Amino acid sequence: MREASLDPIRIAASLGAGRGRDARRVEGGSDTVIWRVELPDGPVAVRLFRSDQGAAAEREAEALAAAHAGGVPVPAVIARGTWEGRPVTVIGWCTGETVVARLLGAPDRAEAVGLSFGRTQAAIHRVAAPAGWRADGWRGWVPAAVLPAPDEAAPRALLHLDFHPMNVLVEGETVTAVLDWVNARAGDPRADVARTYSILVADPGVGTFDRRVVRAFRRGWRAGYEELNGQLRDMAPFVSWAGKVMAHDLQHRLSDAQLDRIIAWTAGWDRRALRRGDTVPGGPVAQR
Numbered sequence: 001m002r003e004a005s006l007d008p009i010r011i012a013a014s015l016g017a018g019r020g021r022d023a024r025r026v027e028g029g030s031d032t033v034i035w036r037v038e039l040p041d042g043p044v045a046v047r048l049f050r051s052d053q054g055a056a057a058e059r060e061a062e063a064l065a066a067a068h069a070g071g072v073p074v075p076a077v078i079a080r081g082t083w084e085g086r087p088v089t090v091i092g093w094c095t096g097e098t099v100v101a102r103l104l105g106a107p108d109r110a111e112a113v114g115l116s117f118g119r120t121q122a123a124i125h126r127v128a129a130p131a132g133w134r135a136d137g138w139r140g141w142v143p144a145a146v147l148p149a150p151d152e153a154a155p156r157a158l159l160h161l162d163f164h165p166m167n168v169l170v171e172g173e174t175v176t177a178v179l180d181w182v183n184a185r186a187g188d189p190r191a192d193v194a195r196t197y198s199i200l201v202a203d204p205g206v207g208t209f210d211r212r213v214v215r216a217f218r219r220g221w222r223a224g225y226e227e228l229n230g231q232l233r234d235m236a237p238f239v240s241w242a243g244k245v246m247a248h249d250l251q252h253r254l255s256d257a258q259l260d261r262i263i264a265w266t267a268g269w270d271r272r273a274l275r276r277g278d279t280v281p282g283g284p285v286a287q288r
């Protein structure tokens with residue numbers, strides 16, 4: 001089915017969310033289609049998944065429920081169902097602008113925004129993952145030989161695993177919503193922090209920002225995270241894993257040169273993981 005032929009107003013109405021009067025496509029969700037639909041009670045987001053993403057849609061709904069119960073600002077799930085064999089979720093429309101937009105508009109506030117960003121990620125890790133989620137589910141994303149062996153006693157925290165400045169909304173320096181939970185898993189918070197660190201340091205898109213702004217933002221992120229959850233240790237294996245995830249996730253969107261840089265950066269973390277003892281600069285991570 002061609003996306004141009006889809007009618008989000010009909011989709012929302014079919015799920016009992018209400019009859020909309022206007023809809024427009026919005027950015028966000030590389031694997032899904034998202035519209036803003038104006039309903040009588042206010043706007044909602046209609047998110048249409050691929051037909052093979054039923055498990056992802058279910059996981060996101062469970063993660064949103066857990067995060068909301070834990071006090072994390074997330075959109076409310078209004079309705080769920082299917083449309084022409086494709087999973088659909090209708091969620092409340094959240095106010096605010098992305099962290100990226102805030103940094104572009106007010107670069108002098110980068111550290112303060114980073115502080116709220118870090119506190120929010122720390123708050124997520126204080127939430128228990130939904131019952132029944134595997135504690136090591138995040139490991140299956142890519143193979144990573146340097147990770148420590150699975151531990152039955154390891155934390156079963158809620159992990160976002162795509163916590164970056166495009167998926168977090170703010171008003172001023174206050175986080176108003178954390179979006180896009182399809183990658184959510186249970187497990188060790190270090191995996192989630194490493195994933196964010198890899199994006200803030202090695203993603204080619206970060207190179208479009210003033211380095212001073214990025215450094216200030218990462219300082220705030222570190223301070224905000226450690227304020228609530230303390231300093232994380234033995235991080236190198238997790239950063240190595242996160243680098244492999246990035247290369248796997250972006251391999252079809254990057255040039256060979258960009259991909260080679262990520263692979264080389266990750267190889268450096270492989271070596272650190274084997275010898276240990278380093279401290280990661282500019283992120284809430286350190287090693288014994």
